[in-house]
Amino acid sequence: MIRVLIVEDDPMVAEFNKRYLEQVEGFQLVSVVSSVNEALNLLEKQTIDLILLDIFIPGMNGLDLLLLIRETGMKADVIFITAASDMNRIQTALRYGAVDYLIKPFEFDRFNEALSAYREKFMFMKNQHVLSQKELDRQILRKNPRVMAEELPKGLTQGTLQIIWETAQSMGGSPFSTEEIAGRVGISRVSVRKYLKFLSDMDALYVQVHYGTIGRPIYQYKYNEAKENIIKKFL
Structure with missing residues (x-):
């Protein structure tokens, strides 16, 4: 199972993301947190494969968290789920290594597409050591x-x-x-x-x-x- 952390400060949006995640096979929700500090505390204690991350979070934002993940060598991947639609933030997220970027509001089909593509790549990389x-x-x-x-x-x-x-x-x-x-x-x-x-x-x-x-x-x-x-x- 792919272990998932949801980082979202809006309880209603967090609940929607949680329900959507439950409909996609192969994923296990570990926790839902509302701040970067909570996320960092959890990442220090538990293995997380994928973070569903908002950009607009009080205090340090989602881009700050992704940069910290990269700087500290954590192996968690990130899919952004956010209302931020400006090119500057999107480019920054992709440059930092986000594997996908969903702009709110979005339909379940787009969410399912993002998670299914990630699951396929995750399983492939888990089972392969050398690639042609x-x-x-x-x-x-x-x-x-x-x-x-x-x-x-x-x-x-x-x-x-x-x-x-x-x-x-x-x-x-x-x-x-x-x-x-x-x-x-x-x-x-x-x-x-x-x-x-x-x-x-x-x-x-x-x-x-x-x-x-x-x-x-x-x-x-x-x-x-x-x-x-x-x-x-x-x-």
Whole structure:
């Protein structure tokens, strides 16, 4: 679960943010505070992955808090939720490393989009230690977004996909190879490789490439829980 801190001095807005957060899977609200000092005290005691942060807070403002987080090396990420819509503050927030910026008032769809994108990146970075340029561009830098398939590629069947997908899920967070899946499901490695490529193209599997001293590189896969819903429509 992604641990979240809400920093908002308006109780009504804080409650809305809390209710919105409850509707997005994968997040756990740790606390709601109304000032930078309260936030800093909590950050010293607990691990926080993501802060939903207002700029207009009495005393030190949200930009001050983000700067302190960066200067002190805290690892919490920040999504601003604020009425501040002037370019100067927006640029400052982005330069300090805010991962997203929502201008009040906003709809739940925009909130859900911001949190879902963060969750996907968070889970990807948690499970990867080394990236290829392709993975960096697509998953982190968000370059060259691809059009996802709407139907199974020719030669793949729904039944076999379900067997391989369920087998991949059963591996949990453990990496696995084409050979391991082929051995478990009793299908040829050539066929399994086609299904694993489709699943990795859909980002439903993480791919890790290991280069040995001789021979071909070894591909290993990991189940990507954040993309589970994307595959359901093919099953």
